[in-house]
Amino acid sequence: MPSPVELNGLQLPQDFEISPRHYDIGVDEIEKDSFADMLSKAIDGVDTTMKTSEMKMQDYVAGNTDNVADVMISMQRAQLSFQMMVEIRNKAIETYNEISRMQI
Numbered sequence: 001m002p003s004p005v006e007l008n009g010l011q012l013p014q015d016f017e018i019s020p021r022h023y024d025i026g027v028d029e030i031e032k033d034s035f036a037d038m039l040s041k042a043i044d045g046v047d048t049t050m051k052t053s054e055m056k057m058q059d060y061v062a063g064n065t066d067n068v069a070d071v072m073i074s075m076q077r078a079q080l081s082f083q084m085m086v087e088i089r090n091k092a093i094e095t096y097n098e099i100s101r102m103q104i
Contacts (some may be wrong), residue, residue, distance in 0.1 A: 042085065042088075043085065045081070046078075046081045046082055046085045049074075049077055049078045049081045050078045050081075050082065052074055052078070053071075053074040053075050053077065053078035054078075056070060056071045056074045056075075057071055057074075057075065059071075
C-alpha cells in the first residue's frame with residue numbers, strides 16, 4: 001500500500017484557488033404574482049397532469065399505444081400531485097384555524 005507521501009498526484013494544483021461563487025438574482029425580473037395567482041396556477045397544473053394521465057390511459061385501453069410504463073408513470077405523477085395538493089390544502093386550513101383561535 002503506498003504511503004501518503006507517494007500520492008503527490010492527488011493533491012490540488014498550486015495555482016488552484018477555491019473561491020465562493022456568487023450569483024446575482026435580479027428581483028425586477030421575477031414576476032410578482034399574488035398568492036391567489038400562484039395557487040390557481042398550481043391547481044391548473046394538477047388538473048393538467050390528471051387530464052394527461054387520463055388521456056394516456058384511454059389511449060392504452062383503446063390500443064393506440066402499448067407503452068405501459070409511460071401510462072403508469074403518468075398515473076403515478078397525477079396521484080402524487082393530487083396528494084400534494086390535498087396536503088397543502090390541509091395545512092392551509094390548519095393554519096387558518098390556528099390563526100382564528102389566536103387572541104388579539
